[in-house]
Amino acid sequence: MPLISVVTPCYNEEANVHLLYEKIRLIFSTHFPDYDYEHIYIDNASRDTTVALIKQLCTVDKRVKLIVNARNFGHIRSPFYGMLQARGDAVVLMASDLQDPPEVLVDFIRQWEAGYKLVLAIKKQEINSPIMGFIRKKYYQLLEILSDVSITKDFTGFGLYDRIVIEELRALDDAYPYLRGIISELGHEAALVEFIKPPRHGGITHNNFYTLYDMAMLGITNHSKIPLRLATMFGFAMSAISILVAIGYLIYKILFWDVFALGMAPIIVGMFFLGSVQLFFLGIVGEYVGSIHTQVLARPLVIEKERVNLD
Template sequence: MQSETLKNSAAPKKITIMTPAFNEEAGIEDCYLAVKEFFSAELPEYEYEHLFIDNCSQDNTVNILKKIAQQDKRVKIIVNSRNFGPNNSPYHAILESSGDAVIPVLADLQTPVLTIKKFIELWESGYDMVLGIRVKMSEPAWLQIFRNFYYKLMSKLSPIEHYYGFIGFGLFDAKTVKVMRGLINPNPYFRRIISEIGFEKAFVEYEQPLRKHGKSRLSLYDLIDYAILGVVSCSTAPLRAMTIIGFGVSIICFFAGLIYLFLKLLYWDSFRLGSAPLIIGMFFIAAIQIFCLGLIGEYVGLIFDHARNRPLVIEKERINF
C-alpha cells in the first residue's frame, strides 16, 4: 500500500519543447498555442515548458514572446545579444533545457506537433532518442537532388551513421542532453553529435506540412555552409583524398613529361610542343591546388573555432527562468 501511494504521488515527467526563432512575428504565437493545446488535449499527465530562443530578431518576435511569458510561466525565453547562426542558437537552448526530455519544434510548425505523442510513447517504452524522419516535403527538384547526393556522400565519407531525412526534429532524453553538455562544440553539427552519442534510437516518419507564414530564413549560403560543416566535422576522408589525388596527379605529370621528352628527342625538328598543353596543364594543376587549399582552410577554420573556445551564444536576457 505504501509503495503504491509513493508511486501515485510521484511527480509527473516534464517535457521541454524548444523553439528557435528569428523574425517569426507572424507565426510565433500560433506555435505557442499549438503546443499548449496539444499538451492540454493529448498529454495532460505531463508537465511541460516551452523554451524559445530568439536569435536577435529584427521584428516584433521578442515583444510577442514577452507578452506570452507574462501570462504563462511555462514559457521561457532566451534572447541572444546578436545573431549567432542557425546552428549555435538552438543547440544552446537544448543544453539549457530542464525537462526529462527535450523536443525541438520549429516556429513555422513544419515539424508537426502531433508527432510528439508518438515520440513520447516510444521514449516511455525505453528509447533514449526518438528521431523524426522527414519523408515528404515541398521543395525544388534541384534541392532534392542536392540533398540526396549529400546524404549519399556523407554515408561514404563518415565512419558514423547518417540518417536520411533527420533534420534535428525528435525527442532526446535528459541523459543525452547531459552528454551533450560535456562535449566541446563551438560550432556544433547536431546530426553528427546525435549519431556519435549512440544510445537506443527509434524512428518516426512524418510529412512536413507547408509553411503557413512568411518564408524560410535559411539562404542558399546557409545550406551550403551547413553541408560543408557536416563534411569537415564528420570525416577526415577529404584530407586523405587530397593526398591520393596529389600523388596521382604527380604520377600523371611525371609520365606526361617523359613522353614529351622522348617524342622531342626522337622527332627533334618535326615535333612541336606548342603552348596549349602547357597552359592546360598549368591551369589544371592550379585548380587542384586551389581546391585543396580551400579544403585545408575549412579544417583550419574548424580548429581555430575550437582554439578560441568561445561560448555558443552570448545571452542578452532571460525570462521566466
C-alpha cells in the same frame, strides 16, 4: 509528473510563434494531461515583433519561457544552447516556422515512453522544394561515403532527446556543434519517425546558400578525414602522371625532332587544371583549419540579453 521541454529557436517569426504556442498547448492538454511541460523560445535577436509577442505569452502562461540572445549567433549554436537550458526529463527541439509539424510530438513522446532515449524525425518528403530534396539526398549519400560514422539521413535536428542524452551533449563542450553528427557519434539506439515537411505558414525562410553550405561543410569536416587524404593521394598521383607524360614527350621529341611540335595549348590547359585542383584542395584544408580555429577559441555558444520565466 514527467516534464517535457519543448525548445523552439526563432528569428523574425512573428507570424508563427503564437500559432505554434497554441498547437503545443493543445497537444499536451489533449494527449498528455498527466505531463507537465515548458515551452522555451530562444530568440536570435529578431528585428520584428517576435520578442514582444513571446513576452505577451509569457505573462499569460508561465510555462512559456524566453531567452533573447544579445545578437544573432546563427542557426547552429543557438538551438544547441537552448537545449542545454531545458530542465525536462526529455527535450524536444523543433523549428518555430511550423515546418517541423508540432503534431509529430505525439509520436515522439510515445516512442520515448517505449524506452527510446532518442527519437529522430526523418523528412520523408519536401512538398515545396523537390530540387532541394534531391540535393539533400545526394549530400547525405556523399556524407555516408566520407563519414567515419553512419549519419542519419534526412535528420535535421528535429526530435526528442532524453535527459541522459542532454547531459552527454553538455559534457562535450563543443564550441560549434554539428548536432546531426554528434547524435550518431553517441551511438544511442534511436526511434525514427517520418514526417512530410509542410509549406511555410507565414514569413520567409532565413536559410540561404551560405547557411546551407556552412552546415554541409561542418558535417564533412567534423566527421571525416577522407578529403584531406584524397588531396595527398591525388597530389601523388598527379606528380607520377606528370613525370610519365614528361618522359613520353621527351622520347617522342627525340624520335621525331623535326615534325613534332608541342604547342602552347597542352601547357595552358595543364596549368589551369593543376591550378584549379590546388585551389580546391586548399579550400578543403582551409575548412579544416577554420573548424580547428573555432574550437580553439572556445567562445561561448550564446551571450544572453535577457530571459523571461527562467530562473
